[in-house]
Amino acid sequence: MSGSSANPNDTFAWAYDRHFDSKSAERALEKLFLPKMPKGARILDLCCGPGRVARYLSDGGYSVTGVDSSPRMLRLASQNAPSCELVEADARTFELGRTFQGCVCLSASVNQFMVLAELGKVFERVRSHLVPGGLFLFDMNIERTFASRWKAPYATVSEGDALIVRPRFDPETNVANVEMTAFRLADSGGWERSDASFQQRCYSERDVRSELKRALIRDVKVRGSGDLGMEESGPAFFVGAR
Secondary structure (H helix, E strand, C coil), X not given: CCCCCCCHHHHHHHHHXXXXXXXXXXXXXXXXXXXXXXXXXXXXXXXXXXXXHHHHHHHCCCEEEEEECCHHHHXXXXXXXCCCEEEECCCCCCCCCCCEEEXXXXXXXXXXXXXXXXXXXXXXXXXXXXXXXXXXXXXXXXXXXXXXXXXXXEEEEECCEEEEEEEEEECCCCEEEEXXXXXXXXXXXXXXXXXXXXXXXXXXXXXXXXXXXXXXXXXXXXXXXXXXXXXXXXXXXXXXXX
């Protein structure tokens, strides 16, 4: 999930793993990415979080390397995707010393880079790790996503845990903030509480395309969630190649 140096994800990793699924990511992979991947391809899962996408790809017969800056996310990923290689590193500076046929960065992880130049650094790192013609798929929350989904608090409750989410989006600054509180039943019988706050930036398609072009990622196509049979208010999916 995270590629940044600050890690609210460390204290909130278990709740993210419990309450956020990867179904939209899997749909995008099936429609936009995997049909172009050779059998057994080497795939980089950037900002891999708790490893659900990595497991999905690994189960499909691909050789997967997951990168994330959160040690606790990687700990969960080692349980969820035990056959995948996992590396703790920042998405803006990572260097693995080898290349991949494809790279994915999902769950709107790129929105967590709050400065456009930092987003550009992520794109440059991705390109340097792709073989010629290698594919790059990422998703991004856009204005309609924030306007529709980041306007009211909500809660999810299940046996043994609960999650409260308080999102807000400022269209003047293009900055979104979300505060989350999670509770889980501890082995001792008491309740453990975890709190985290995140920021995301809403980027225009024009700015994202500009940074992709600067990073020499070409043939960029953008698909909306509705194009993939999901809710129209979902993220946009970008696909480009080295």
